[in-house]
Amino acid sequence: MTTPPLSVQPVDETPWRQFVRDFMQSRIALCGLALLVVVLFLALFAPWIAPQNPYDLSKLDLMDSKLAPGAQSMMGSTFWLGTDGMGRDMLSAILYGLRVSLLVGVVSGVIALAIGASLGVSAAFFGGRYEQILMRIVDIQLGFPAILVALILIAVLGSGVEKVIMALITVQWAYYARTARSAALVERNKEYMEAARGLGLPTWRVLLKHLIPNTLPPLIVVGTVQVAHAIALEATLSFLGLGLPITEPSLGLLIANGYEYMLSGKYWISVYPGVALLLTIVAINLVGDQLRDVLNPRLAR
């Protein structure tokens, strides 16, 4: 019920350092961050880390197929996570799959953020009919389940990496637009915005240097969670066979491909990609949760 007394902060600290210090207060979030860093590292350096390039068909040997984790290959190297129906090393396939999943998730997230945030902030700033119409479009878009919209778009556009990314952007931009608009509305009424206008600053300056930097925190939070959501959505699409092509399989496709082997006890073909997907999404969510708490201005600091 009580709030701690005012001004308990050390004097010389930039907002960034303060943010880092607050973030590090949660051990779970730090674990999530560590996990995320590991995932990103693996994905980035997959071509160099993976024991085998799973998409180089010449390297595959059907004799190696469906081997259990830990088994030896024909050539003597160990398949740490087993192989799939084509003889691909699961570990390599997962690493490459992580790469694709993250790429699709992050790229679509960033572009959707850019589009959604600009629209949302400008709607809040300019108001009037423009804002009304835009927000109604956002409402309508958010009324549809994401998977449905994505399916329809893929059906119309066809499959392929760019098409999937476009579908994901279309599904996500509305969340960013709505969050950006709410944040911008709150900030717009603050006195420093009035001061900026009162000082006679040109409008572009007021928007770019004053409004947008202060609406970023909630957008970053939404961003992290949305990336996780996008990855999961893409995995769903791939699982249904509508997403990425076989030549660039994501974790979703790997799970789908391995599904048929579940009943015959060869769990590793489906389960390990699933675990990788799970860990990635959990890591992103943990980081996103802590970001949300840290960036929440209501928690008195």
Place this chain on the structure above:
Amino acid sequence: MSPMSLLEITSLRTEFSTRQGLLPAVDDVSLRVQPGEILGLVGESGSGKSVTGFSILGLIDAPGKITQGSILFEGTELVGASDETLRQLRGDRLAMIFQDPMMTLNPVLRVDTQMIETIQAHRSMSSEEARARCREVLVQVGIASPDERLKQYPHQFSGGMRQRVAIAIALLLRPALIIADEPTTALDVTVQGQILFEMQRLTRETGTALIWITHDLAVVAGLAQRVAVMYAGRIVESGTVQQVLNTPLHPYTRGLLDSVPANSERGQRLHQIPGMTPSLVNRPKGCAFRNRCSYAQADCEIDPPVQHFEQEHIVRCVRPLTEVKR
């Protein structure tokens, strides 16, 4: 031998844990309130006046904690008392009014629901009896057409009215002591005037004691009998309103009184206390005011002694201002 005080606080210390360790927001505070007395607790931001109020009611949550001292209310020790003891006292014998009436009022409940609930938590009364009591207090605080108002929700009241309802809730069970934490600070002058008028009348009629926490010395001048001035967690001066406002002994009190525009000639520079109130983490050792005090000397670096003057005019200063002209 003075009669037993209604409230007796001795050497209270409430600390908050910060990155720099445990720091006291309230440090060695002692005060006494007699039945029916009005005490003004005055201080600026960071003085610890609100934390003192919350400590009395046991409303200090982590990262804060009462670490030392005793609070005797009607003979019961409140520091370390069980939750059930405190719950029984709160609302019944001991009530609080906050600066924001929405800290008392639940926005989704009707006023009568909230008020009846408060009564029934402490007394076994039928709803009709409880409602009659609610009507009574609403009239007491100057709300016209109480029956209608009882059926309304807080958002249907103006700011001043909400505060009156909060005061009415405090009065429901005829408490012996009400602690009011800056209840009129956010209100207009005319509404403040009305509420101060009501509070003065009510305390006279019902014999309720009142601790009025504020930063406004002028409000205290008109309302209270005794006043205690707080600075950086300590009481630096206390006494009757006459004593403290006419012959202040502590340089801070003197400085505060001099900075009020009404005490300066029009157009002349206001007397100002240089510097700023120290925050919790950088309080100077010894007398916390010494960096801003024009009379400070080397001996101010040790904790100043509490000195007693006639008729319980108390100062925490090594060199009180004994000759002052007002």
Place this chain on the structure above:
Amino acid sequence: MSVSVPLLDLRKVSKRFTTSPDLIERMAAKFGFAAPAQTVHAVDQVSFSIEAGEVIGLVGESGCGKSTLGRVIAGLHKATEGEVLFEGQPLNYAPGVRPAIQMIFQDPFASLNPRKRVGDAIIEAPIAHGLIAASQAKEQAAHLLEQVGLDASYVRRFPHQFSGGQRARIGIARALAVEPTLLVCDEAVAALDVSIQAQVLNLFMDLRERLSLTYLFISHDLGVVRHIADRVVVMYLGRVVEIGQTTELHAHPNHPYTQALLAEVPRLDRRNIDYTPIKGEIPSPLSPPSGCHFHPRCPHAKPVCAEQAPPLRELSNGHWSACHLNS
């Protein structure tokens, strides 16, 4: 012989806020579910002038329109009716134009951009308007900080590292950076502790002398206004009810509202005196009383007060009051 033009001249300035229905509500109106558009007459036909070098205190309680009027003058709202003349010319407030009037805000915590270093915040506008070259920026920011009593080394710090009083000073420095002629202080000291308030008020008085500034000092604190203002304008529910020299107004308040207001102010020298408050509460600005807005609470109300709004009439030199009791 030329009559000097007042620095700021307000002629029948009104500001109304209407909740205009949005798309859905307009469609609903077509079907007959019309919700009435609500209008708030925040400022209603206000006329007075400010001479160069004066300090005008603008007082009133919540809903009186003083903040809105301040914002209209500072260019943050456009007047719905009436004229605001600055040095005889209508004010030009387009973005990109260097303003001659600056506002000092009430909340020291919300009035600074939390993500900008204070030095940058201070010299942003002068650079944008071409008042100083980017190369002189750092010196100028330091100079302005010193002018408001802060250490020059604070240029690189962020707002959250300062106390309320210091932030108030930074806000003043930012306003001074564009070399304004008139400062509108909207409750600039209300959120500050008494001891800090004294410091900031002294700063205002020093700056007034040093830089020949003119102030419109908006406050609900009559004690502060009495100390710092030359003339006082009293507002109630959007209208001006009384104008006069500060000493004259305090000694001989004419309008019943002014009298009640002055009587309500708690004073240090009043001990245990019974308060006699004015009855009733301030009505909602959405539905103000007819005629004279104050009549439901006025102890001297006559029938004409409910019918006609009293005009602002000059009683003696410079003392104006809007009350039917004077006719």
